[in-house]
Amino acid sequence: MPRRLLVLAAFVLFAASSHGQKAEMPAEKNACPANAPFLSADALKKAGVEFPVFKRYCYADKSGSHALVLGEKQDTPFSGELLSSAIQASLFKVGSDGALTRQWSIRDFAGKADAGINFRSKLVELADLDADGLIEPILVYRFFAPDDEGGFSSSDFSGGIKIITFHQGRKVAIHAITGQLDGERRTTANANFFALPKPARQYLVRKMAGMYSARQFGFDNSYGFMPQEERGAR
Template identity: 55%
Template sequence: MKYLLPLLALLPALAFGQGKDSKTICTDERLLQSDTLKKSGILLPVFKHYCYGDQSGNYVLYLTEKQDVKQGEEKLSSAVEAHLLKIEADKSLSSIASIRDKVNADEAGMEFWSKLTEISDIDNDGNMEPILVYRFYNKDEAKIDHDAFSGRIKIIMFYKGSKVVIRAITGNLDGERETTATGNFFALPASVQKHLVKKMTGMYKDNLYGFDNSYQFVPRKSKGN
């Protein structure tokens, strides 16, 4: 199994590759031990975990999925969680941020799109910005509806201790599609905003998801933010 593990600084117990956004394996088996996970409040099965380091320290990011919904020949989850923890000098883990989400009653299930996970220093400030993507699927009796213009999606970025959230719904008609972001998206450096918009544009062009392109894929401000 491959993991995305970009970093700049290392702990002796971890073996990493070099580069701004490199792919390698996190070799510290302790990070997946049941006691470690339990102490860190990680209760759902670990789907993927990523280790990285930057000028502020070393981190581990867990993606967990319940994987309790069978849809045709595939499995989805009724709930997912992500946990970002800092690896301290004594190898203990301290929580930095987490997300918890679940499906609506009219949805078949959800899953992380790990191929779209990014951990990179987008604005060249010496700190990594993790980006996660997960998708919610509409109900279909026979199989998962993978159509790009079906279901909804969320993109989460951890940026300097805050969570930036982009929410999108799609449909076959232009008026059915909507992409919104939390208020802190609009306070991000221009380079980071452009990176997220470029990511959505690429997903649209690759027929992965039908984002609203009314404003050249730039999200609107979420109501109440």
């Protein structure tokens, strides 16, 4: 069997097995097969991925096989951590011939007051938020505040964080800013969050509560970790 077809067949078997797993799983467990030809540097460049690839996740649901690609510009080095000025995430549907069809893509940028930005890969998930047989990848990325010594602060009560997912083609965005004082912490979400089915909203709220308990980020817990409606477009 030609190498291209052999690797593609391995992906199909991998994706089929993941389809039978739990409705939610850490994305780290779904790393794409090594040397998958449909995710080569040339293939991803043609598909519109511009930044260095940080992570690649493969999975299948009732709509087919998919590849989630995370890219980071990786242009802001610090001691012990490589941050970026910009990040990119793209979800592709993988055809039977290995062709990539983009389903959605996002970009985000560190602000002028940020030391940098990066994905929190251990917090990225693949979840079926409303039990409809379709997986919604949940992205998490952190905005780091600078410290007083020319570096950045990794405290869970500094900087900001975003949680992004897509439900039925609509982008759901949660944006949280934290601080040492209660009045400095704020969590907001766009209108698409509040339009989610109740179980999906509850899942994301539980995720934030879990991150708070694990000291991964200091969310505002004034409303039981429920985001407030953002004012204006973000």
